[in-house]
């Protein structure tokens with residue numbers, strides 16, 4: 776009788792083991808893909824652990840985009856070649872301007888897009904390029920970009936609002 780119980784217990788333990796192996800994919804955790812982890816190859820290494828998982832992480836951080844501090848980036852889009860367009864508004868020191876910056880798939884700034892800004896906005900030691908839009912509705916005041924979209928040919932459209940001097944107008948601009 777005791778032997779029979781022992782055999783049943785062993786069989787039960789074996790069944791539990793089989794179920795655990797089935798759930799974990801026979802090889803344990805190493806077969807479960809890790810998702811939700813911040814890349815440490817996109818952009819530059821921050822030297823900080825921003826997702827608090829024990830290792831330092833990477834990101835693209837842009838500052839002084841339109842010539843002064845205070846930069847806001849509400850919209851981005853990715854074309855079929857993996858180029859990443861980041862659009863928003865930045866202060867030029869007296870009012871805001873719209874910016875569009877194109878990143879390569881590794882997060883570096885694509886210097887072939889737009890004009891030279893004469894500034895190193897990603898602090899990698901190199902002067903960067905991009906599109907800065909000012910005085911869109913002729914008010915020579917705040918120009919705020921809110922959204923960006925690409926058409927099927929990769930042409931870029933940005934929209935937002937711009938001061939005409941007394942109130943704000945909507946703009947849509949195509950960048951070729």
Ligand SMILES: [Ca+2]
Nearest residue numbers: 824826828830
């Ligand atoms: Ca981390």
Ligand SMILES: [Ca+2]
Nearest residue numbers: 871910916918
């Ligand atoms: Ca402006």
Ligand SMILES: [Ca+2]
Nearest residue numbers: 895897899901
């Ligand atoms: Ca740079």
